[in-house]
């Protein structure tokens with residue numbers, strides 16, 4: 001016979017911590033604590049296996065389960081010295097859910113089970129407290145009525161409110177026993193009326209129904225939603241723990257509380273707890289009363305306090321991690337009701353892991369695996385104070401939610417265009433740029449802002465990519481936020497937010513909140529430094545970490561957070577500065593080759609200066625510079641500018657004035673028309689531009705090499721890697737390679753500086769991955785541009801994916817946003833093919849990744865497994881990438897791994 005019920009009580013339990021999958025987190029830790037001799041009320045746990053049977057067999061209990069429950073109950077009654085349904089010594093139990101991972105508040109619980117018309121009288125006599133007994137009974141009737149019998153909670157509450165109104169009192173404790181007794185009668189009538197049957201008076205029947213209801217609550221809508229967000233498989237199911245009730249509301253020597261063995265926000269050592277005298281746990285959870293600091297317990301019951309502190313320390317050492325505990329003191333006697341590994345802020349996660357190593361509780365491997373890579377990123381950014389944010393949301397200040405595109409907490413006044421953002425920030429204001437979407441022309445405004453929010457766009461949309469690179473908080477695709485540029489306002493959640501109003505953005509969760517929420521500063525703290533130093537030690541000779549950086553300032557920042565080179569300089573971003581864009585336009589619209597060259601010569605000066613700055617900042621480290629990639633029309637005008645130019649031209653024509661301006665407008669408009677493409681992302685861009693307009697690439701290569709030679713001449717080591725974007729045929733690769741070499745060698749010959757450089761390509765077109773062996777004949781390195789590779793493999797437009805992605809995720813048609821988390825089975829397969837074929841031609845081919853996936857933990861692990869040389873990501877993601885790379889290696893070792901890397 002399968003064992004479905006595991007008992008615990010009086011210092012002995014049948015279960016233990018290792019049985020988490022079978023007994024759920026709550027059940028297994030109650031068993032473990034019992035075995036450790038910690039005071040836990042007696043009880044038993046019904047296994048997840050019983051749930052699985054129930055779920056499979058159309059809500060039927062497996063054979064023998066009821067008998068086993070009765071045996072468990074008998075033992076519980078003996079341990080507690082009480083009897084379920086015994087009017088003299090009534091046992092009351094709680095029936096609680098518990099999955100193998102904690103799903104706080106998502107499933108159901110029934111408290112005070114065992115009460116009926118007889119036992120309530122017995123409880124009153126036994127506790128000498130009539131009010132307490134009737135309060136328990138009316139709570140139980142309402143809870144059971146709601147959770148088990150499916151009657152709306154409000155139906156019960158309305159009656160309680162009516163009583164309070166009639167009595168002219170505000171709080172529940174002011175309602176006297178006689179009224180509670182009457183209320184219990186009303187509740188029973190309500191049950192009869194709604195269900196057609198009287199309230200079940202038999203406590204065993206109550207128990208059977210309550211276990212059913214907790215089983216069933218696995219399928220509650222909120223639980224399903226929670227599982228979807230946290231990737232929890234539906235087949236895990238829940239265990240059910242039945243445990244003797246203990247009461248914190250039996251007077252001033254009773255109480256209840258919650259505690260952490262370290263501060264969950266900062267990670268600082270020290271018991272961090274709160275206590276509420278004469279109260280039950282649900283009062284704390286429901287926020288009905290505000291708990292006091294734990295000093296309250298020390299003052300009232302010093303012995304219980306000392307015991308609690310001793311137990312907290314013991315639990316932490318036992319579990320080797322920070323614990324979150326729930327406790328109740330019943331008439332001076334302490335009971336632990338739960339322990340679990342405590343949820344903590346990112347900063348606390350790093351600090352606790354580091355401290356536990358230094359306290360010799362865990363080893364470095366364990367510490368490195370325990371911190372999530374995104375937590376080290378978050379740990380160095382300012383974040384919102386959790387409580388303040390929760391309060392703001394509870395107060396109804398949440399304006400909307402979008403995709404969490406770039407982590408960080410930003411507070412500022414809303415502006416609706418980039419110029420205003422620059423203007424206001426120059427005047428010392430903090431601003432947040434709100435746009436329907438962003439374009440490269442918004443870059444200066446984005447830079448001037450604390451954060452960016454857009455109503456459209458996915459995670460690799462322009463706004464997202466640029467914001468991550470700048471280290472700005474960013475929320476994209478917030479479709480609840482309707483931006484009205486004309487009126488300089490946005491509508492959200494029934495409110496209108498106007499220019500100048502203050503909002504707060506959480507780029508790590510996607511929340512947009514009205515008014516300011518307090519932030520807590522983030523820096524590269526000694527804890528983060530120490531943890532990452534360990535990470536670097538373990539990933540040595542493994543996966544390198546480089547930065548995507550476009551400016552000397554970003555390069556410098558990247559270096560400070562540990563970048564070992566630059567994996568991608570997107571040179572086009574350098575052309576958007578206000579003094580450069582007119583020259584760029586001149587170049588694009590030049591009527592003759594000579595005019596084009598003249599404009600290019602002027603651009604060369606700017607580019608060379610930028611490269612000098614970047615090479616200096618990255619002295620001694622490799623720098624991959626990508627030649628121009630986007631279609632040229634992006635430099636001409638946005639849709640809005642285009643409309644404005646047409647209007648301006650018609651106005652000038654009608655007035656017959658300013659002929660020079662008219663001609664200039666005509667020129668730009670004609671060029672826009674000429675360059676317009678139906679599918680620009682699949683159009684005239686990348687190496688296709690380099691081949692049809694070789695002068696542009698010629699200028700860029702000259703600028704790179706002149707800068708490199710100039711810096712090398714000053715005695716610094718430079719290692720330029722020139723990268724051709726979007727190659728798909730061997731012909732494209734050969735031609736751009738030869739062209740690049742010719743120009744670069746020309747510069748070396750001219751300057752007389754001996755300098756090593758290499759020429760390679762991005763692999764962004766699926767075809768390039770498939771013919772990587774041929775491409776590698778003319779490419780000295782590869783870098784996977786997985787943004788475009790994902791776009792072209794799925795056939796999803798990077799810029800429009802937000803239109804259908806949420807629906808796909810909701811329906812489970814995609815496990816993740818493939819632009820955020822690398823699709824290993826599809827896109828990843830192409831990456832593997834590309835690596836394998838590329839190295840067939842050049843066994844020592846250096847291979848990296850520079851799409852947004854280079855900073856995402858599971859993708860970094862994949863890159864390690866398939867044998868890449870490095871990952872490259874924006875500087876704010878570098879700490880996480882360093883950790884993820886170390887984790888990949890540690891996990892491989894632990895699995896006894898000889899993977900791809902051997």
Ligand code: PEP
Pocket residue numbers: 568570629764784785786787788789850851852
């Ligand atoms: C890519 O496609 O992955 C890439 C890094 O290039 P971009 O995002 O600039 O197109």
Ligand code: MG
Pocket residue numbers: 764785787788
């Ligand atoms: Mg690309």
